[in-house]
Amino acid sequence: MEADSYHSHSEDETRSIGKLFAEKLSPGEIITLAGDLGAGKTEFVRGVCAYFSVHDIVSSPTFTIMNQYSGTNTDGSEIALFHVDLYRIQDAKELLEIGFAECMSDTHVIKFVEWPEKAGATMPSIDWRVTIKTVMEQEEDRIINIEYLGNNR
Secondary structure (H helix, E strand, O other): EEEEEEEEEOHHHHHHHHHHHHOOOOOOOOOEEEEOOOOOOOHHHHHHHHOOOOOOOOOOOOOEEEEEEEOOOOOOOEEEEEEOOOOOOHHHHHHHHHOOHHHHHHEEEEEEEHHHHHHHHHHOOEEEEEEEEEOOOOOEEEEEEEEEEOOOO
């Protein structure tokens, strides 16, 4: 299992780490994001979206549950990214209503999922786990751990 750890001192650095991470991603992969509310998960995704030249405003999907972005891969081809936040999901019926299973099975899209434990048994195998922890002594500081869990490398 591959694992990297980074120390971010600002939102800009968190985005830069996300951008660096994006170089490793392939369509179809599922990345979970763990961290308290306000830890920087959306900033990290903003960095990934910047790498893929997403021109939309990247915002937290806390209330919309799922955001979809279109970008450009390094070879010039189009790429789609889903950012899913399951924080407000209460049961499997809601997952069905938002098309969670279809979203996760799409092999052409890179998928980010916050609060994956809310999906229970419907959560497929993940490729990457990103954990963002706040450093208590410094309000802006974060420790970002990235683990590769897939079998394709």
